[in-house]
């Protein structure tokens with residue numbers, strides 16, 4: 026009996042312990058109520074930490090490798106550094122002499138003749154006229170050369186060559202001021218306007234001048250007042266963006282005067298040194314278009330006077346260019362001429378004719394399509410290139 030009692034007690038003890046073993050762990054496992062702040066904190070951390078790790082694992086589990094998106098590096102705009110302007114005419118001398126050698130060699134050949142008779146002097150005249158020097162200027166040059174030869178009793182070809190070079194330089198009036206007014210004054214930018222007939226090289230020259238100015242440490246703004254074609258503004262903008270110059274443009278067929286006005290205002294607001302305004306090509310005999318050009322000038326000058334009005338003349342058009350030039354100077358006050366495409370003509374003498382007819386200095390010359398193929402015009406260097414002579418020969 027005691028045995029049964031003992032067994033019953035043991036069983037009871039086992040039952041009690043078993044019941045306790047089931048209940049206590051349950052009580053321990055009961056989750057504690059989450060603190061509201063914890064939830065917020067966790068979410069914030071998740072946001073900061075990016076996607077949860079499990080997401081990446083599940084991607085891997087599909088067997089498809091998900092690569093991180095490639096880092097696209099936005100290239101910083103590469104601005105070009107234009108060539109320095111000093112010595113450009115000397116560097117581009119070969120461009121000029123390539124097309125001028127016939128002229129230079131022909132003239133020097135004539136001067137080397139044993140006897141400088143009437144026929145020879147006439148041939149010298151002819152070759153100057155053929156090179157577009159112009160009849161009046163040629164007569165003057167040859168008369169002075171004959172006179173000096175007579176007075177000095179000069180005979181050798183070398184001496185004659187030096188005298189001819191001196192007369193050509195003299196005909197180019199080396200005393201003229203050929204500097205471009207491009208510096209700010211009275212707290213406002215200098216304003217330059219570029220004019221000329223179709224295809225003369227206006228836009229290209231605007232771009233080249235912008236490069237020269239940037240190379241000299243100036244800030245430049247371009248105004249695309251050629252609103253006939255959208256491509257004209259694009260062409261100018263391309264030149265500008267290469268050297269970091271802003272271009273102001275209007276909608277296609279906008280009033281060119283208003284675009285030019287806006288460009289100058291923007292230039293004043295942004296504090297640039299120089300505003301360059303490119304205009305549409307126009308034939309000098311189209312009255313309406315010439316009136317439009319006059320209007321562009323008047324409207325721009327509401328901001329203040331234009332500092333330079335540059336006439337772009339294509340050297341290959343020869344004497345025709347003189348008539349164009351005359352009409353343009355009547356409509357806008359041309360202050361300087363840029364003679365383009367001198368690399369493509371054997372008629373470099375047009376420089377003399379242009380200056381003589383207009384009384385306006387040739388300030389720059391274009392010697393190629395390259396971005397830095399624009400040089401300040403220097404009469405002595407030009408004549409040396411024209412005759413194919415070394416500077417030393419003239420200076421001797």
Ligand SMILES: Nc1nc2c(ncn2[C@@H]2O[C@H](COP(=O)(O)OP(=O)(O)OP(=O)(O)O)[C@@H](O)[C@H]2O)c(=O)[nH]1
Pocket residue numbers: 221222223224225226227228229230251257304305306307365366367368369390391392393394398
């Ligand atoms: N060889 C040579 N080509 C030049 C020179 N200057 C300009 N050109 C070329 O002449 C062509 C016409 O140049 P543009 O600057 O577009 O002429 P544009 O006067 O603005 O023409 P429009 O706006 O249509 O009236 C282009 O092919 C230029 O590259 C130069 O000095 N030498």
Ligand SMILES: [Mg+2]
Pocket residue numbers: 227228229251257303304305306
């Ligand atoms: Mg143009």
